[in-house]
Amino acid sequence: MAELTDLKIAAETADARPDAPIRVVYVMGAGRSGSTVLDTILNNHEDVIGVGELVHLFIDGSAQKENCSCGETRDACQVWHGVRERWSELTGLSSITEHERLMTKFTRVQRLAIPEWHRLRAGNPDPDFAECLKQTRATYQAIADATGKRVIIESSKNPLRAKLLCLTPGLDVRLVHLVRDARGVAWSRMKPFAKSKEGGVPQDIKPKPIHISAGYWLFMNFLSEQVRKSFPDQPSTRIHYEDFVTTPEQTLKEIGEVAGLDYTAISDRLLTGAPMAPGHLYAGNRVRTAGPIKLRSDMAWTEKLRPNQKRLTWLLAGHKLRQYGYQELPTTLTESHSETVSDDSLRSAA
């Protein structure tokens, strides 16, 4: 009951400044890059609500497949129930079917995503586009109103959605391009998982062949780079999973600079090995449903991938891996791979 009162007060507070831009920190890149762990840790800042893969919240069948990281279903979780109610008030829509259609039309990554990329442009006269922006703004307004938090961190990863947010009036978007070694991503995608709603696996996941994963990794990182290039005025950074798990204090500092948040206290807690509260992340990696998490490095691919699998990934994606600072024969990562928009000229991306 106390929580309900808090939500109401939060909504009234947010109502007082309905036109204020809402800050969204958006994590984009390839799946299986550690974004759920990153989102969980970022969510432990008192000014932040981490929302996970928000895009799934507005998919009709999602409630039957996904749970919130608090363990509740989408409709039973107090936070997401409050957000959905507020969203309906703001948009006048009782159903999410239309929003799902618009999201599919503008942000679904399929084939080369060329039609979707071109539809997402300022001044697009399609009435659907204006409606899509309006409903998208309402989504973040609803989250801000229902939670009272001033910064929303989302790890949907889809770069087309990042572009949509950059075009949405009333959002102050900060971009985080998260990169993990393609061989780590490929190894993670080779593992099958059986469907388990409680375990955070919405459907049976079949193993993906190495060459498909290499192509997927190249494509998602290419699109993420294009978003950053298309919106150079938007604060942004590129970070690497491997840096994050070995020197989280440095990565959190870089994200904090982009997000306008001080992550020193969270870094200090991480370095003492303190577990991080799971919050209310919706959808994403199964780790979010396992309770408080601790940061640990997952470099299993270096031992588990067969030499020919490593060679094939390097053959297909090595040019881009090299550009990102990875080596064909990885040793301990000693040098930061990260770069931010503000210091592009000082630090080479290679």
Ligand SMILES: [Zn+2]
């Ligand atoms: Zn929840």
